[in-house]
Amino acid sequence: MPVKPHPTWQQTLKSYADRRLFWVFLLGCSSGFPWVLIGSAMSGWLTDAGLTLAQIGYFGSVFAVYAINFLWAPLVDRVKIPIVCQWLGQRRGWIFFCQTIMLIGTLYLAGVHPEKQLLLTSMIALLIATASATQDIAIDAFRIDSFPKSEESKLPQASAMAVIGWWTGYSLPGYFAFANADSQGWNMVFYGMAAVVLLLMLMTLIVKEPQNHREELQNQAEERYEKVVHNRVISWLSVTVIEPFADFFRRNGFKVSITILLFVFLFKIGEAFLGRMSIAFYKDIGFTNEQIGYYSKLIGWGATMLFTFLGSMVNVRFGIVRGLMIGGIAMSASNLMFAWIAEVGPNEHLFVATIFVDNFTTAFSTIAFVSFLTVLTGQAFSATQYALLASLGNFSRTTLSSMSGQFAEYLNNWSLFFVFTAVMVIPSLFMLYYLRHYFDDLLSKAQESKD
Numbered sequence: 286m287p288v289k290p291h292p293t294w295q296q297t298l299k300s301y302a303d304r305r306l307f308w309v310f311l312l313g314c315s316s317g318f319p320w321v322l323i324g325s326a327m328s329g330w331l332t333d334a335g336l337t338l339a340q341i342g343y344f345g346s347v348f349a350v351y352a353i354n355f356l357w358a359p360l361v362d363r364v365k366i367p368i369v370c371q372w373l374g375q376r377r378g379w380i381f382f383c384q385t386i387m388l389i390g391t392l393y394l395a396g397v398h399p400e401k402q403l404l405l406t407s408m409i410a411l412l413i414a415t416a417s418a419t420q421d422i423a424i425d426a427f428r429i430d431s432f433p434k435s436e437e438s439k440l441p442q443a444s445a446m447a448v449i450g451w452w453t454g455y456s457l458p459g460y461f462a463f464a465n466a467d468s469q470g471w472n473m474v475f476y477g478m479a480a481v482v483l484l485l486m487l488m489t490l491i492v493k494e495p496q497n498h499r500e501e502l503q504n505q506a507e508e509r510y511e512k513v514v515h516n517r518v519i520s521w522l523s524v525t526v527i528e529p530f531a532d533f534f535r536r537n538g539f540k541v542s543i544t545i546l547l548f549v550f551l552f553k554i555g556e557a558f559l560g561r562m563s564i565a566f567y568k569d570i571g572f573t574n575e576q577i578g579y580y581s582k583l584i585g586w587g588a589t590m591l592f593t594f595l596g597s598m599v600n601v602r603f604g605i606v607r608g609l610m611i612g613g614i615a616m617s618a619s620n621l622m623f624a625w626i627a628e629v630g631p632n633e634h635l636f637v638a639t640i641f642v643d644n645f646t647t648a649f650s651t652i653a654f655v656s657f658l659t660v661l662t663g664q665a666f667s668a669t670q671y672a673l674l675a676s677l678g679n680f681s682r683t684t685l686s687s688m689s690g691q692f693a694e695y696l697n698n699w700s701l702f703f704v705f706t707a708v709m710v711i712p713s714l715f716m717l718y719y720l721r722h723y724f725d726d727l728l729s730k731a732q733e734s735k736d
Contacts, residue, residue: 303439305431306446308492312424313450315384315485319417321459322391322478323347323410327399328564329463329574330471334400338565342690344403345561347411352680354418358672359525361422363503374494376427381489383420387413388482395475425675426668429659430495441605444655445597448648449590454485456586463578502665529666530673536663541723545661548716550677552613552654555709556647558702559620561689566623566699571631580636588644596649605656606721612650613714619646620707627699654678660724 324345331341361379365371370378390413399406428447432439458481462474506528510520534542567577599608622639629635658678662670693702 301442303442304493305495306442309428309431309443309446310450310453311488311492312380312427313447314454314488315380315450316417316421316424316447317451317454317456318458318481318485319387319413319420321455321462322387322475323394323413325455325459325564326462326471326474326478327410329466329568329577331399332565332568333466333471333574334398336400336403338562338690338694340403340690341565342561342688342693344407344410347407347414349680350411350415351418351421352676354422355669355672355676357419358422358669359529359666361419361426361672362529362666362668363521363525373489376423376430377489377492377494379423380420380427381486383416383423384482384486384489386416387420388479388486390416391475391479391482395472395479398472421675422668422672425671427492427495429662429667429671430497430664432659433497433664440656440659441597441608441652444652444659445593447655448593448651452586452589452593452648456583456589459581460578460583460586463574463581466574466578497664506665529663529669532663532666533661533670533673537661537723541720544716544720546674546677548713548720549658549674550680551713551716552710553678555620555706556616558689558692558709559623559706562693562702563623565690565693566627569699570626572636576631576633576636580633580640584637585640585644588641589648592645593648593652596645596652599649605653605660606717606724609650609653609657610714610717610721612646612653613710613717615646616650617707617710619643620703623706624700624703627703657724 327344328341331344336344365375366378366382369382372378373381390409394406394409394413397406397409424447428443432443458478461477465477466474503524507520507524510523510528511517514520514523537545563581564577567581572580596608596612619639619642622635622642626632626635626639658671658674661674692705693699696702696705
């Protein structure tokens, strides 16, 4: 197959005028918001309430549901929620349903006092995290269904819009949360968060349900199973529960599949450890809530928007694997900036430089990472297979990173802690190098099937 020339920068820029990319952006906002709601904002609240680093770290274990959401992802692929899915479609119906649960949870959360009701606060946060993790399954599937793999150049663009949306939903509400926490109090801040959820529900009504051959392919698989088991109920359950995972291993082969799963698990672990402790680190070093909100959230959001857009253009022109390798190395190196702050202290100029470098490397690597996972999914079970891959990445971001506070306390040295987070990414880069040719072959086959 002849190698197609890279598009010009002008052609690349014009290709972003696609309404589907705007829809992906809107839903990306919904995906990012819970990570400030029960993530960084909650960490700030718990810190101000006097909880220890270990308690804050363990509270983050509510995000462990993101690591296991692939277990119920088949339901998002196959089950239609009465009324809601008939009204909005399979993907949007599940998203709207989950957002309703998050709205109820946020209103309850706004009325608690975590220093006195830590268990209740944790249970409400777990409910929100479960709804959010389920929402993510549907949002990722929405994006994958909207852009077939044959549109190779669209994959980094869709990933970029998802990332920009995620950081918008995370950073802007995060900025307002920290900017108003001292004057209004955290309880009032969280009532404001409930209003944000209502806005996100409106966005879900605006986007358009993607159209593809998913149900047709699922029905064909169900017919194959029924010929073997001769029972419609068992064949439906088999296709729902077994076939998505069997299809993944069948298409990729066992050895490659295991390597892919290990890579996904390890790639973001260093970033996860850093992210979990960043707010506590900023406060421990001496930055105020207002400084954290302005630099980490507002400035960080602007930097992420810019660098994600630029990073997607680079990935469109030069390829996903190369961008993922460069991004992984840069992401690891950027963690050392935090070690520098730990040595220097609360220097605002260094803080700004660190935010810019960290957001650049994170955005660049995340675009390629999301595109990488997208290519590995099949059309019939996109929600389940993407959830399987994303869950492994989230396992390191959530379950393992819940030990980051205890690890930081054990080291008792922020500089050394951040050096360790920089080293954690290295094993995954060796695996990526091993997978590079296999990944290029997948894209070539997808393009051939289109042609």
